[in-house]
Amino acid sequence: MHVIFVAITPFPKIGGGWTFLTQMSSGMGGRRHTTAVVSPKQMPSAWMTVINRTAQIVRVAFRSWLWFFVRMALVGFAIRRYVSQKRLYEEVDIFDAQDPVAFLAVHRPAQRRNRPTILTIHGYFHHESNMGSIPPNSFWGLLLRRVERLAYSAAPEIVVVDTRLKEYLLRLGTDPKKVHVRRNSVDCAVFAPSDPASKAFERSHFRLHADDHVILCARRLEEKCGVRYAIEAMSLLTKRLPNVVLLIAGSGSLESSLRLLVSSLGIEERVRFLGDIDHGDMPSLLRASDAAVVPSITVGEEVEATSFAALEAMASAVPVVASDIGGLREIMTDDLDGILVPERDSVALASALLRVLGPEGQRLGNAARRTVEASFSLQRGVDETVAFYRLLIDGMPLTRRAGQRLPL
Structure with missing residues (x-):
């Protein structure tokens, strides 16, 4: 099985998201599966230079949060183009998008090629994507929520890391049948008691x-x-x-x-x-x-x-x-x-x-x-995730398969 993680966050980057990806990649590698990451850091530097300069021009010209959405849209477009240019749609078995924008970037092209895409949610995107700088009830804050809702509505399956995140998605109107809780895990061989x-x-x-x-x-x-x-x-x-x-x-x-x-x-x-x-x-x-x-x-x-x-x-x-x-x-x-x-x-x-x-x-x-x-051992987390991926690869989407129970 070959899994590609996609994200608008420039990985590698210190934090929980990168910890999840590195641990999951290591655990899956031990089971002879392969993984790859597609984020701004994997794309040509010239692309990101153009994106950042464009966002800066918009920021100076309009003095509003429009630049943030322009940059986000351009990064999403760049991810889609990069995946297409590298012919990753042909070699991947499943895409695991780590945020709503990355999901929207790859979902439809992957769907046309019969490649499943899931959305994994680690936190509150409307807050963490801008470190809480955009007021949630402002025009731009509500627009960001709309982007979230669009992704949550389109995603065939969504994984969240705790029940509070699931409750948040349900408040946004997400179909509860496609939201699954998979808590984070840790490598007990690496993190062990000291002597x-x-x-x-x-x-x-x-x-x-x-x-x-x-x-x-x-x-x-x-x-x-x-x-x-x-x-x-x-x-x-x-x-x-x-x-x-x-x-x-x-x-x-x-x-x-x-x-x-x-x-x-x-x-x-x-x-x-x-x-x-x-x-x-x-x-x-x-x-x-x-x-x-x-x-x-x-x-x-x-x-x-x-x-x-x-x-x-x-x-x-x-x-x-x-x-x-x-x-x-x-x-x-x-x-x-x-x-x-x-x-x-x-x-x-x-x-x-x-x-x-x-x-x-x-x-x-x-x-x-x-x-x-x-x-919460990594072994258990990887086993559950691989079983989940396998069910999706064998028949997507699972929410339309009566009686199918997910291993999460």
């Missing part, structure tokens, strides 16, 4: 002391990721644990304001901004950590999906404290394999982190590892 020797080595590598209480917050520095609440919790924790350290792995538009917050709280020596960390280095960072925090918040309709950061920490037997929202509450059970706290509550975060840095941490971490092995 004392490996923890000591990794701490030396990251210039951490052996007796430090290390908390990892691997999040983008954007509003919905709630990193400010982890920082505020740290200001409370330092009064109880003078050797506690918060490692913030990620970048984003709020970095300057978050650094100012750290400075205003007087905890510069206890908080380290690591910037973007290559996904290949995340297992090492987790081996050096005693706890992980995922302090996501709800922003408008956007809620945290099935978090890779949480799953990878759980697989590494690192106890997780997370906000009790969205997909986070679908992958862990409070006080069983992690701790869930109310969102935007720094005091509750600090209290929960104090618990997991104590005797309860090992119990919760070991239970989290068992949860991932049982329900």
Whole structure:
């Protein structure tokens, strides 16, 4: 089986979408299937230069969000042309589009060649495509929703990573019979519990002391990721644990304001901004950590999906404290394999982190590892995905086949 993932996001790019693609490609390769990615980074640089210059001209001339839609449409057209020029329609068995625009770019040409296309949704496209800059109820925000609805209506099958995303699609009028939940998965061989020797080595590598209480917050520095609440919790924790350290792995538009917050709280020596960390280095960072925090918040309709950061920490037997929202509450059970706290509550975060840095941490971490092995392992995720692809390849679309049950 040959699968082509298509996206308007320029992959490779650090984030959950690229993590999904790399893990799925690796897992499918181990089963002798092949995959490829088509995104702006795979297309000729001259094409992208023309697209970006055109968008910039429109931006200057009209001083509105028209440039965003022009660029989005041109990228979609470029994807369609690239796939056609490379004759990828002839060699592919199934297209897996990672966003509505990429789906609209390849669906009809693929349909004419009897090649199935599915749409995989990792988040709220109307927000994540522009980092929430377009007001949702403005003309441009409503137009973006219309693009979403068009793709969701045309897609024969849609995969989402948690039930909240499914509910969002249903609110947009999507046929519930074609929306399937497939939660993210993690490679349990790569993300595994550490032993004392490996923890000591990794701490030396990251210039951490052996007796430090290390908390990892691997999040983008954007509003919905709630990193400010982890920082505020740290200001409370330092009064109880003078050797506690918060490692913030990620970048984003709020970095300057978050650094100012750290400075205003007087905890510069206890908080380290690591910037973007290559996904290949995340297992090492987790081996050096005693706890992980995922302090996501709800922003408008956007809620945290099935978090890779949480799953990878759980697989590494690192106890997780997370906000009790969205997909986070679908992958862990409070006080069983992690701790869930109310969102935007720094005091509750600090209290929960104090618990997991104590005797309860090992119990919760070991239970989290068992949860991932049982329900979120990459092997299970790949097996389910391959079975899903196979059903679509054998007869599309499945929603028209009475009695057919999808393996998701």
